[in-house]
Amino acid sequence: MNDKSPDELKKAQLQAKSVVAIRREGGVAAFPGLMKPRRIHCAEYTDEQRRELEGVLNLAARTCSATPAPGADRRVFHVHVEEPQHPDAAESDFCVWSLSLNEEETPEALIALWKSGMPGNSDQ
């Protein structure tokens, strides 16, 4: 599922301009409404919170396997860290880090982020 190359060892580093998008896909049917990503805008959080978030992403990267789970109708979590190409660019965010995780090996902390966003964040 993820390359075990030097790239894989690249750690997620979040800046204030980073956006973390977490999406769950797959399952026995492809409901477009259920595949929409949770987007976490790092600018809304403190440095300490961003380090914690980095910790979750890097934990996931360390524990995930390199291949998709066998079988069919399995669910997968996709994580992307996006950064705007120019400070004032309104669109065309650039993906600087990504990870795909089989559902059963996705850390609970990451699933919690997908469900509810950052703690203390009043509903987006």
Add this chain to the structure above:
Amino acid sequence: MSKPEFNSTRPGFMPPFILERIASSRSDMQLQSRAQRTLEVDRYFRAQRTPDVASAMAMPQGSPHPGQVARYIYSANYQEVLPGTLVREEGQDETGDPAVDEAYRWLGVTYRFFWEAFERNSIDNQGMPLLGTVHYGRDYENAFWNGAQMVFGDGDGEFFNRFTQALDVVGHELAHGVIEREAGLVYTYQSGALNESLADVFGSLTEQYHLGQTAAEADWLIGAELLTERVQGRALRSMAAPGTAYDDPVLGKDPQPAHMDAFVETEADNGGVHINSGIPNHAFYLAAMALGGYAWETCGLVWYDTLLDSRLMPESDFATFATLIVENAERRFGSASRESIAIREAWQAVGVIA
């Protein structure tokens, strides 16, 4: 493993698909290059060739005689563990737990369909025991095949009912095992959509066989029992009218095409395996309706012949599959037969062959 503290303490959170209305996944997806796509298929292919789940797990006793099913139903007790605790095995009485008893019953019905329609003795045609786990996870709104067994969630009760309620979905999951053993269709892009379509075809046929329905009497829906009252929709998919199964504010609109003109190019859903399966699904429906009668006695035989055809390769695409289907129809029914003609016309009607 220490868990960083990110668990939200805020009660009653709303899942992101409700809160997040920005359909922004497109830009992420476009970043994936063609090379990456090839690599993914390659890795998946290698992973698929070694179904290590089945070998790593001690399998219970299989079918004692061809034609006799061997079922083992487990409960995960609302955790995400497999296979869980054995709660009912072959020959034992009902437990009173609907999920357990539905899984037991529908796995038996699916086994009987494959045996009576195709003389197939279970998933591996060698009497493999049928393992099903129910009560998987909490509010788990999915069912899957893990390479060794079938797994069913209870649904969230809000949008989805228990996944064991739908016979065709139980049949769909078991069929994934058969498809994996026979063709190993790679679970991405067109070969993945064929894998999905075959699972729908055999799932639907299982239900039609069980209910004694002709093609004209069948509903051609997949998972009609799964969506709750509050969902604006009829089922997970419609083989008769792909793209019309649901249109709901939360779940979105059924994305399935019925014709190659509307083929969806996407990286999501393993390259649209549950999306573009609408095209081969609709071909099956059109052929079955043109022929009338019991679909498992007409198209069903031809689709099953093709699944067993050694020329069907793990990465076969729609056109290759359709060509093999037509050849198998001609072999079984004769090249000028009404069956061969109807089946060829069905694949032409969905734009897969000229």
